[in-house]
Amino acid sequence: DGGITQSPKYLFRKEGQNVTLSCEQNLNHDAMYWYRQDPGQGLRLIYYSQIVNDFQKGDIAEGYSVSREKKESFPLTVTSAQKNPTAFYLCASSIDPASRGGSDTQYFGPGTRLTVL
C-alpha cells in the first residue's frame, strides 16, 4: 500500500528540547511539505522540498529545520528556538510540481500532535 506515514502520532516535549518528527512516503513523489495547524486555524507552510538535497523556507520557518537526504524522507526538527511549538504537524507530498505546476495535488500524512510540557 502506497502512502505517507508520520511518526510519532503524539509527542511531548519539555521546554528547551529539540525534537524530530518523521515523515516517510513510498509514492515516489518528488516534492514534500511540512505544515503547522493550530486549533481552529488553517494550514501554514513551514518548509518544502521539490527535489532531494534541496528545500526552501515556507511562511513560518523560524525555529524549525529540515533535511532531504532521501526522496522518501523529509524529517522536521522543532528546535528550542521555536517559542510556541504546540500544534498539529502535517506532512504532505506531491508528484512533480516543476512539470505539473498548479495542478499538482498534495496528499497528506496522518499528522503528529506535538505538546510542550
Added chain:
Amino acid sequence: QQPVQSPQAVILREGEDAVINCSSSKALYSVHWYRQKHGEAPVFLMILLKGGEQKGHEKISASFNEKKQQSSLYLTASQLSYSGTYFCGTPDGSSNTGKLIFGQGTTLQVKP
C-alpha cells in the same frame, strides 16, 4: 495572499444543501479542495483548473471562475459523513513550486 472562505461555519440537517465559497485577490491557476475531520489529516476532494470546469465527487461538486478569481463547493443532499472542515488551497505565486496557500477553512456540521 490567503484565499478567503465563506461562510466560516454552517450547520445543516441531513439532506439539505450547502455552498462554500473561496475567493482570491490574485489571479488563480487552480483551486484545490480538501475536507478534514477532527484530529485527522486533510483529504483531497478535487482540483479545479482554469477553464471554468465543474467537477464532482459523490454528491459534492465545484465550480471555478477564474475571471472572478473564485471557486464554489456545492454539497447536495448532505450526509452525516460530510461533517468536517473544508479548505480551499490556491497556488502561491509561481505555479511550478507546488506551494499552496490555504484558506482559513469552513466548518460544516450535518445533524440528523
